[in-house]
Amino acid sequence: xxxxxxxxxxxxxxxxxHILAQAVLNLYPDTKLGIGPAIKxxxxxxxxxxxxxxxxxxxxxxxxxxxxxxxxxxxHQKLVSPSQALKIFSxxxxxxxxxxxxxxxxxxxxxxxxxxxxxxDLCRGPHVKTTGEVKAxxxxxxxxxYWKGNEKNPMLTRIYGVAFENKKQLKDYLARLEEAKKxxxxxxxxQLEIFTIPQEVGPGLxxxxxxxxxxxxxxxxxxxxxxxxxxxxHVYSPHIGRKKLWVTSGHWDLYRDKMxxxxxxxxxxxxxxxxxxxxxxxxxxxxxRSWRDLPLRIAEIASVYRYEQPGELSGMVRVRYITQDDxxxxxxxxxxxxxxxxxxxYITFLLKVFAIKKYHFRLSLRDPQNKKKYLGNDKIWEEAxxxxxxxxxxxxxxxxxxxxxxAFYGPKLDVIIEDALxxxxxxxxxxxxxxxxxxxxxxxxxxKGEKEQPVLxxxxxxxxxxxxxxxxxxxxxxAFPIWLAPVQVKVLPISEKQLExxxxxxxxLREKGIRxxxxxxxxxxxxxxxxxxxxxxxxxVIVGQKEEETETIxxxxxxxxxxxxxxxxxxxxxxxxLIKERSPxxxx
Ligand SMILES: [Zn+2]
Ligand SMILES: [Zn+2]
Numbered sequence: 410x411x412x413x414x415x416x417x418x419x420x421x422x423x424x425x426x427h428i429l430a431q432a433v434l435n436l437y438p439d440t441k442l443g444i445g446p447a448i449k450x451x452x453x454x455x456x457x458x459x460x461x462x463x464x465x466x467x468x469x470x471x472x473x474x475x476x477x478x479x480x481x482x483x484x485h486q487k488l489v490s491p492s493q494a495l496k497i498f499s500x501x502x503x504x505x506x507x508x509x510x511x512x513x514x515x516x517x518x519x520x521x522x523x524x525x526x527x528x529x530d531l532c533r534g535p536h537v538k539t540t541g542e543v544k545a546x547x548x549x550x551x552x553x554x555y556w557k558g559n560e561k562n563p564m565l566t567r568i569y570g571v572a573f574e575n576k577k578q579l580k581d582y583l584a585r586l587e588e589a590k591k592x593x594x595x596x597x598x599x600q601l602e603i604f605t606i607p608q609e610v611g612p613g614l615x616x617x618x619x620x621x622x623x624x625x626x627x628x629x630x631x632x633x634x635x636x637x638x639x640x641x642x643h644v645y646s647p648h649i650g651r652k653k654l655w656v657t658s659g660h661w662d663l664y665r666d667k668m669x670x671x672x673x674x675x676x677x678x679x680x681x682x683x684x685x686x687x688x689x690x691x692x693x694x695x696x697x698r699s700w701r702d703l704p705l706r707i708a709e710i711a712s713v714y715r716y717e718q719p720g721e722l723s724g725m726v727r728v729r730y731i732t733q734d735d736x737x738x739x740x741x742x743x744x745x746x747x748x749x750x751x752x753x754x755y756i757t758f759l760l761k762v763f764a765i766k767k768y769h770f771r772l773s774l775r776d777p778q779n780k781k782k783y784l785g786n787d788k789i790w791e792e793a794x795x796x797x798x799x800x801x802x803x804x805x806x807x808x809x810x811x812x813x814x815x816a817f818y819g820p821k822l823d824v825i826i827e828d829a830l831x832x833x834x835x836x837x838x839x840x841x842x843x844x845x846x847x848x849x850x851x852x853x854x855x856x857k858g859e860k861e862q863p864v865l866x867x868x869x870x871x872x873x874x875x876x877x878x879x880x881x882x883x884x885x886x887x888a889f890p891i892w893l894a895p896v897q898v899k900v901l902p903i904s905e906k907q908l909e910x911x912x913x914x915x916x917x918l919r920e921k922g923i924r925x926x927x928x929x930x931x932x933x934x935x936x937x938x939x940x941x942x943x944x945x946x947x948x949x950v951i952v953g954q955k956e957e958e959t960e961t962i963x964x965x966x967x968x969x970x971x972x973x974x975x976x977x978x979x980x981x982x983x984x985x986x987l988i989k990e991r992s993p994x995x996x997x
Contacts, residue, residue, distance in 0.1 A: 725879030
């Protein structure tokens with residue numbers, strides 16, 4: 410039932426795209442039409458206008474669309490020969506280009522869709538029955554888009570919209586959109602002074618500001634602590650290394666478009682690392698290994714550098730400097746499934762700490778049509794894939810398969826999380842790899858005294874810390890749990906007379922390792938409270954004459970709750986416990 414519903418929404422959105430094109434042609438008859446598909450969350454249509462289109466014109470276009478919807482025009486299909494189609498679209502160069510391509514592919518007929526009598530588009534469908542079914546829609550934004558996504562082609566104007574079966578759904582959607590805008594990490598990240606990406610440094614090269622650095626350090630502490638408990642050993646490795654390392658690993662052949670050009674040092678070529686794997690292979694090889702040493706879990710929180718297309722860079726979530734919570738597990742073949750499950754358990758633990766309640770898993774496999782993009786043979790791939798599936802089934806975890814999403818050296822399991830607004834993000838991965846151990850000649854001595862090859866598991870549960878913190882900003886709407894909050898407490902004396910008492914409280918909290926600030930400025934109390942709220946500080950400690958006389962404090966929590974008349978030691982003790990537990994809660 411649900412499934413038909415979602416495909417109905419797709420039809421609805423795609424039909425709305427036709428209505429949009431028709432409305433545009435009614436108002437601006439010399440406009441050239443590009444394409445207008447339904448997309449994940451709505452639809453768009455690309456146009457070449459002869460004049461500039463702004464938000465103001467969108468209103469006018471919306472009104473025209475409403476007229477077409479009110480006419481309740483039927484959508485109907487007609488198959489014609491390519492030459493007939495070329496005549497019908499004689500004024501539409503982009504459509505003509507598409508028709509010629511269809512004809513060159515050997516199509517004897519092309520499919521057209523009419524809306525009533527006056528509008529026709531080149532389209533295979535499907536659509537809803539009539540324009541009247543589009544009960545609610547909104548045009549959302551305008552963007553530039555190259556014809557066919559190629560920068561050598563003309564830049565067209567893309568109008569985005571969204572259509573629904575009823576007004577309530579549209580209203581809910583727009584409310585969610587508004588909330589997402591408020592939580593946009595690029596906006597909040599600036600307001601909360603978490604990161605900056607100055608053009609002087611370079612696109613996608615992020616600087617962690619002091620507040621961001623605190624958040625990152627806290628996450629790193631969590632990772633270090635928990636991984637140490639789970640038997641990982643942490644290492645450090647350089648940012649560059651001989652090119653040959655990545656030739657051996659296969660990155661140079663199959664991952665080069667994401668790597669920066671080599672640099673020459675002492676007549677030899679070096680690369681900036683796009684991944685840590687080769688270094689950890691060298692850690693493994695730093696001494697002979699026996700079966701007793703395995704599993705060996707080598708971890709490093711390390712920054713790598715990857716070339717992302719300029720158009721894909723976005724705030725913290727897509728950058729060119731990526732800090733991974735990386736590790737490589739070397740194990741005996743019979744340990745693979747258990748090691749995989751242990752990583753799985755760790756990921757589940759992390760998601761719980763960050764209060765991410767909804768997530769699912771994607772099993773990313775090779776593209777069967779394009780095996781050249783990957784190392785190794787069918788047998789190795791099947792073996793690795795079977796290890797993952799066995800582990801998943803042992804745990805009773807459901808997953809879906811995605812062909813063409815694997816790493817070039819092996820299949821992987823990706824964690825897709827759902828944030829507080831129901832949006833999906835791909836974060837961590839676990840990969841089983843038989844390839845790199847072979848290419849780097851890794852071995853260990855087995856129980857019989859023979860040399861054997863270990864299996865390698867690559868894993869980065871959070872993925873990239875930059876991306877992770879970007880997602881967290883939006884997930885929490887900037888209101889970080891206490892353990893992550895850059896400032897945990899702000900002390901506000903009501904008047905100058907309590908300044909000394911406030912300083913004493915601040916010093917005591919700082920002494921306990923709590924991140925505290927004193928705001929004893931001349932601004933009114935309500936102004937200072939408001940500032941604390943904008944900064945989303947978990948606790949404001951307010952002290953006036955009454956508090957000073959009774960040696961108490963009044964705590965104002967971020968959720969608006971006031972807790973008066975408590976002793977400082979009571980607060981310190983509660984707070985320290987919440988921090989230590991990395992609790993997502995405030996005070997009860
Ligand atoms: Zn269509
Ligand atoms: Zn790796």
